[in-house]
Amino acid sequence: MKFLRKHWSNILFFTFLLLLIIPQTRMPIQVFVQRLVSFSPSEASEDERETIQDYDWILLQLNTEEANFSQSKGKVTIVNFWATWCPPCVAEMPSFQKLYDTYGDKLDFYFVTSEKAEKVEKFMEKNHYTLPIYIQAFKAPEQLESSVLPTSYLISKSGEIVINEEGAADWNSKKMRKLLDDLLAK
Numbered sequence: 001m002k003f004l005r006k007h008w009s010n011i012l013f014f015t016f017l018l019l020l021i022i023p024q025t026r027m028p029i030q031v032f033v034q035r036l037v038s039f040s041p042s043e044a045s046e047d048e049r050e051t052i053q054d055y056d057w058i059l060l061q062l063n064t065e066e067a068n069f070s071q072s073k074g075k076v077t078i079v080n081f082w083a084t085w086c087p088p089c090v091a092e093m094p095s096f097q098k099l100y101d102t103y104g105d106k107l108d109f110y111f112v113t114s115e116k117a118e119k120v121e122k123f124m125e126k127n128h129y130t131l132p133i134y135i136q137a138f139k140a141p142e143q144l145e146s147s148v149l150p151t152s153y154l155i156s157k158s159g160e161i162v163i164n165e166e167g168a169a170d171w172n173s174k175k176m177r178k179l180l181d182d183l184l185a186k
Contacts, residue, residue, distance in 0.1 A: 027087060034091030040173035041152065041165040050143045052159040057141055059110065059134035062117050067134060069110070069141070076107040076183045077155040078171075079144060081136075083113055084123040088168035089150040095172040097129050102177075106184055112136050156183050 020026050057069035080096065082089035100109055111131045113120055120133055139145070143161060144153055152171070154163035162183065170176070 027090070030087035031091045034088045034168045035094075038092060038095075038168045038170045040175040041154070041163045041169040041171065043163055043179060044161065049160045049162065050164075052141055052143050052155060052161065054141045055159075057144075058138045059112065060137050062121060062133050062135070064117070072108040072110075072155075073159070074157055076157055076180065077110065078107065078152065079110045079112060079155065080150060080152040081112050081146060082150045083115055084119060085115075086149045092150060092152075092168040092171060093127065093129060093131075095170050097131060098172040099176070099180075100131050103180060107180065110134055112140075154179070154183075157186060 020029060055068075055070040055073045059067050059069065061067055078096075078099075082093075084090070096109075096111070103109075109132050111133045112135075113133065114136050117135060120135075123129075124131070124133065146166065148166045150166070150168065152163065152165045152169065153161050156162050162179070
């Protein structure tokens, strides 16, 4: 008993490390930590914003139908590059789902992955997500290229990239909803 009282913090620390080594417990722990440290995404200042020049980008829906990003020209749009194996991607999905539930009919959402459709469908079903998922078949427009997952973009009606966020964020924050409402009103 003396040993436990004296070394409880070391035991707790090593138990935590052990749980991080085990694959079945590592992902949930990483997702939990990512959600704890996620803040609202940052808006780019107006003089730093890039504008999308080319909207011609073919994507495949999960049902293998083609969709062209050009259908979103002139609309407020969110593009998110993600993967099912990426803890920060998984961590921000619930906030995206809440945002989509509210704004799904007011703006365009693209959740883009390079994974196999079957794996993505299982993930979406398991988590009860209804987000519009696209498989990237062709290279994204130059302004939307990134090698970091997750990377998310908020694009205004005029094509300006208002947010370029790498890493997990809380997309369902009051700040984000106000920004979306402002962009939709323009």
